[in-house]
Amino acid sequence: MDAKMKEILLKRKFSSIEYMQEMVEAHGRAVEGLKEALSQFLDRYPDEDNRPPKSGTVDTWGLRVLPNFKGMQEAMASSLEEAKQGDTWGIRSCVGDLRGLSKDMDGVTWDWLDYIDKDIVEKFSRNLGKAEQHGENLYWTLDDDWRPGSILKETITGPIDEQDLLKYLKPGESV
Numbered sequence: 001m002d003a004k005m006k007e008i009l010l011k012r013k014f015s016s017i018e019y020m021q022e023m024v025e026a027h028g029r030a031v032e033g034l035k036e037a038l039s040q041f042l043d044r045y046p047d048e049d050n051r052p053p054k055s056g057t058v059d060t061w062g063l064r065v066l067p068n069f070k071g072m073q074e075a076m077a078s079s080l081e082e083a084k085q086g087d088t089w090g091i092r093s094c095v096g097d098l099r100g101l102s103k104d105m106d107g108v109t110w111d112w113l114d115y116i117d118k119d120i121v122e123k124f125s126r127n128l129g130k131a132e133q134h135g136e137n138l139y140w141t142l143d144d145d146w147r148p149g150s151i152l153k154e155t156i157t158g159p160i161d162e163q164d165l166l167k168y169l170k171p172g173e174s175v
């Protein structure tokens with residue numbers, strides 16, 4: 001597949017309802033993973049005075065981060081429905097909020113996750129990473145703001161499956 005066609009197909013994929021749905025679902029799984037992680041931590045360490053060192057921000061996660069994630073999930077779900085009707089402004093707003101939330105979390109320590117079962121942490125972090133990656137790709141695609149050639153770099157977009165891209169060909173097009 002030549003680079004020009006690959007770029008066209010990637011833009012179609014990254015602006016598709018299916019791709020938006022994948023982001024919303026991944027974010028929902030991340031929210032569930034975060035709820036499980038918080039629950040497990042608080043079950044193991046109910047008394048604040050007996051919590052492990054460097055786990056102090058776990059309360060911030062429960063009081064601020066989780067509610068923000070839940071609110072974002074609700075907004076994503078309703079914005080996805082709007083996008084299915086042709087209105088992508090809501091989903092654009094959501095991916096912008098997701099980008100901002102990720103940056104806001106730089107000041108919140110993740111150390112408490114060291115005390116949670118790794119499969120739960122993986123569920124949360126893997127799905128959050130997928131939602132964020134999809135959000136980035138949606139952001140640049142819906143704003144039609146990709147730098148020349150950057151959409152073709154897997155270090156930016158994540159893995160590119162050329163076989164998967166074929167389903168975004170229009171009738172009469174070929175590679």
